[in-house]
Amino acid sequence: MSIISASPEVLGAPISLAEQAYRDIRDRLIMLDIRPGEPINDGQLSLELGVGRTPVREALKRLEIDHLVVSYPRRGTFATIVDITELADVSELRRSLEPLAARKAALNASESDRTALSDLARDIARLGERNVDKRGLMEYDLSVHRLIYRAAGNPHLEEALIRLDNLATRIWCLVLDKVPTIEGHIEEHIDLLEAIVAGESEKAGALALEHITSFEQTIRAVL
Numbered sequence: 001m002s003i004i005s006a007s008p009e010v011l012g013a014p015i016s017l018a019e020q021a022y023r024d025i026r027d028r029l030i031m032l033d034i035r036p037g038e039p040i041n042d043g044q045l046s047l048e049l050g051v052g053r054t055p056v057r058e059a060l061k062r063l064e065i066d067h068l069v070v071s072y073p074r075r076g077t078f079a080t081i082v083d084i085t086e087l088a089d090v091s092e093l094r095r096s097l098e099p100l101a102a103r104k105a106a107l108n109a110s111e112s113d114r115t116a117l118s119d120l121a122r123d124i125a126r127l128g129e130r131n132v133d134k135r136g137l138m139e140y141d142l143s144v145h146r147l148i149y150r151a152a153g154n155p156h157l158e159e160a161l162i163r164l165d166n167l168a169t170r171i172w173c174l175v176l177d178k179v180p181t182i183e184g185h186i187e188e189h190i191d192l193l194e195a196i197v198a199g200e201s202e203k204a205g206a207l208a209l210e211h212i213t214s215f216e217q218t219i220r221a222v223l
Contacts, residue, residue: 017051022059024049029068029079030142030166031135032173040069040077066163068170082174084223090167091216095209097161098145102192102208105151106201113151114197120144121193124186134176137186142169144189148196148208171219178222185211185218 015023025045028034042056049056060077063069071077109117124140132140145165149158176182188211195204 016055018055018058021045021049021051021055022062025056025059026063026066026068026166027142029063030169030173031138032082032170034079036079036082036170036174038079040079042077066166068166082170084171084174086167087171087216087219090164090171091212094161094164094168094212097157097164098208098212099205101149101152101154101157101161102196102204103201104153104157105148106196106199106204108153109151109196113147117147117151117193118197120147121190121197124190124193127183127186134179134182137182138169138173138176140186141172141189144193148192151196168215172215175219175222179218182218185214188214 025034034040040060042053042060046053046056060069060071064071064077068080069077070080105113105117120140120143124144127137127140142165146162149161149165152158188207192204192207192211195207
């Protein structure tokens with residue numbers, strides 16, 4: 001099981017087939033398993049996911065709102081192109097919202113949230129003991145952010161940040177081969193997660209801002 005498939009977003013109460021299809025296709029688009037500009041065959045996806053075409057089509061409608069797919073009359077549906085020029089706009093919003101989510105998570109996280117955050121921090125601290133490839137590291141990145149968004153306790157903030165983080169991750173994955181190493185970027189999460197678990201809201205907010213700024217600088221360095 002991948003890290004992101006075990007993230008808090010997909011744990012807990014049962015979800016609909018349409019919701020599961022949405023999350024599965026979304027993560028394929030984020031990780032560029034479905035390449036930018038690639039046509040999307042709903043019939044093939046329904047076979048791969050083991051669901052009917054209706055849940056897949058419902059998922060694709062939502063993904064169009066997320067700017068991850070685009071539909072053209074008489075042409076079909078395609079994965080959107082990753083637009084590097086969106087980095088500045090996405091980062092501008094994340095610099096404001098990520099620290100807010102981190103502060104709120106530090107104040108509002110439940111005991112189960114804090115346990116999950118602490119466990120993930122320990123897992124990341126042991127990355128050096130394992131041979132985790134770049135894709136696996138990016139899955140850790142997604143899991144950390146989704147855990148924090150959920151722990152913040154504001155579903156509107158969570159939804160907005162998931163969409164922004166998805167777009168940022170697509171940009172990251174597009175240039176991943178050009179980045180010498182991303183272990184340090186992932187390990188930055190340890191102090192952030194520990195600050196949230198400890199309830200240190202201002203420290204968590206400051207670390208979240210540093211992390212987002214570091215991400216943007218790393219991307220710009222390889223463009």
